[in-house]
Amino acid sequence: MTLSAEPLTPAAPAPVDAHHWPDVARTPHVPARAAVARRLLARIARRRGLRVELPGGRLLVPAPAAAPTLRLHRPDAFFHRIGKSGLIGFGESYQAGDWDSPDLVALLTELATAPETLVPAGAQWLRRLYVSRRPAAELSTPDNARTNIHRHYDLSNDLFALFLDPTLSYSSAVFPTAQDGTPLASWEGLAEAQHRKIDRLLDLARVRTGSRVLEIGTGWGELALRAAARGATVVSLTLSEEQQDLARRRIAAAGLADRVEVRLCDYRAAEGEFDAVVSVEMIEAVGRPFWPAYFATIDRVLAPGGRAALQAITMPHERMLASSGTHTWILKYIFPGGQIPSLDAIRQSTARHTSLRVAACDSFGPHYAQTLRLWRERFTARAGQVGALGFDPVFRRMWELYLAYSEAGFAAGYLDVQQILLTRPEPALTRPEPARTRPEPARGPGQPS
Structure with a gap:
């Protein structure tokens, strides 16, 4: 049995209790960052063989039908959330119903494999834009x-x-x-x-x-x-x-x-x-x-x-x-x-x-x-x-x-x-020191040993 949350996915944004879920209820507006997030997702999809479906049956990049699938219901909200707060935005976007997957575990397993390679080495500085420190x-x-x-x-x-x-x-x-x-x-x-x-x-x-x-x-x-x-x-x-x-x-x-x-x-x-x-x-x-x-x-x-x-x-x-x-x-x-x-x-x-x-x-x-x-x-x-x-x-x-x-x-x-x-390791056994004896005198050539 695979997880499909489609019954919970609204055709239009569902009302979200802003008191309980303030960051899910609020969609940020960060156009430049959203554009970067879109390009990054396209790169990940190509390299990992993911299928990213857009509304109307379009694909973000070519991909086979059997590939792990990310189905975007509200792409703009999705990219703006990721652009604003990275993986926190990825999760909040799912909570809001912006995206779904017919096999969520297969999709996430692919993303969890060598996650350090998802963002190219030369773009790691982008993390500073959206990664936050833990609240004290x-x-x-x-x-x-x-x-x-x-x-x-x-x-x-x-x-x-x-x-x-x-x-x-x-x-x-x-x-x-x-x-x-x-x-x-x-x-x-x-x-x-x-x-x-x-x-x-x-x-x-x-x-x-x-x-x-x-x-x-x-x-x-x-x-x-x-x-x-x-x-x-x-x-x-x-x-x-x-x-x-x-x-x-x-x-x-x-x-x-x-x-x-x-x-x-x-x-x-x-x-x-x-x-x-x-x-x-x-x-x-x-x-x-x-x-x-x-x-x-x-x-x-x-x-x-x-x-x-x-x-x-x-x-x-x-x-x-x-x-x-x-x-x-x-x-x-x-x-x-x-x-x-x-x-x-x-x-x-x-x-x-x-x-x-x-x-x-x-x-x-x-x-x-x-x-x-x-x-x-x-x-x-x-x-x-x-x-x-x-x-x-x-x-x-x-x-x-x-x-x-x-x-x-x-x-x-x-x-x-x-x-x-x-x-706790057992204490090492102390070996008794050998008895101190007077060294034998050196023997000369021909002396019996």
């Missing part, structure tokens, strides 16, 4: 972090329940694989695949009967439930009131409230000593300036001999450095204050600021592409129910683009996901 108000300080989390995770538990499986796991599953390594993903097998992911992480942290476990980032409680069912005691930290409420209710319903405590607490305020620390796709919300504090917290609360197991989305180190500090459409509308790390950055941060070291890592990016596909298909199929919860078409198109954009990132290999083990 979204930096994930202790004061700002709760607001950032609230904007995404407190949208509505009912919304997430519409497209997640019954475990309410909002992170990559681990599916069984075919002989060639292809994930065998299906909606019917998603809950089991989520449990497989959780159990692998708990095994990595050696969570067992009697283990004291700290979870950084509760989600809706499934990992805490699995750990408690093993006989562990769990303290789970979240900044989402919606998640805390539902997680507590799920834990109580399972009869495990005596083993799990869900605290509304910033990770930096964690207290206690734990045999295991686990954290699933939470580091992405921490923000690069606070990675040292995140890892230092884990180091501080981890008992001697303890193990920390993280699941983290990662990206290539060079791309992480290039995008660090840049305000993107995802940050503006989906995950304010976030930053996807590289595996190198995790190694460097732990080495510089903690006694922990990366002891093992296992990547499974294709499984995330399939997890996102299943979520996207479910979300799209239930668009009417999303609307019944009070979310307007601009929001629905925003989330369709977010899910498809994320799926494309993993399908293209631009993004990866890892399960990472952090441990």
Whole structure:
């Protein structure tokens, strides 16, 4: 099933609530920049083999019918938005219904492949015209972090329940694989695949009967439930009131409230000593300036001999450095204050600021592409129910683009996901010095040895 948002695409600009969506409601007017954006898109279409359809059946450049397709309903608005704010404008233009695609993931996968080559080297200076810095108000300080989390995770538990499986796991599953390594993903097998992911992480942290476990980032409680069912005691930290409420209710319903405590607490305020620390796709919300504090917290609360197991989305180190500090459409509308790390950055941060070291890592990016596909298909199929919860078409198109954009990132290999083990290296054994002996006198020629 491919994503086609055509039912939400108006024949004429639909009314947009300017209070909720000011930058979607307002079409900028930047003729010179729009002309540059048009020429750049034509160049990308030729080089990447994209089909750009204009109103009336015209094509921006010649292209085969089967090529990944960008269908422009309102080209002028599209080019002016991109000319004004680059990829943020690209996303806002989709929210506004200026463009569409019969296969959004195929189009975005092509654009996510080697994205650094989309703009020619000699024109990189153009980025200064539209790239903005991240707002200081979204930096994930202790004061700002709760607001950032609230904007995404407190949208509505009912919304997430519409497209997640019954475990309410909002992170990559681990599916069984075919002989060639292809994930065998299906909606019917998603809950089991989520449990497989959780159990692998708990095994990595050696969570067992009697283990004291700290979870950084509760989600809706499934990992805490699995750990408690093993006989562990769990303290789970979240900044989402919606998640805390539902997680507590799920834990109580399972009869495990005596083993799990869900605290509304910033990770930096964690207290206690734990045999295991686990954290699933939470580091992405921490923000690069606070990675040292995140890892230092884990180091501080981890008992001697303890193990920390993280699941983290990662990206290539060079791309992480290039995008660090840049305000993107995802940050503006989906995950304010976030930053996807590289595996190198995790190694460097732990080495510089903690006694922990990366002891093992296992990547499974294709499984995330399939997890996102299943979520996207479910979300799209239930668009009417999303609307019944009070979310307007601009929001629905925003989330369709977010899910498809994320799926494309993993399908293209631009993004990866890892399960990472952090441990303290064993102290090196000190070898006893050899006994000091008087050197033997040198033997002359002919003397027996």
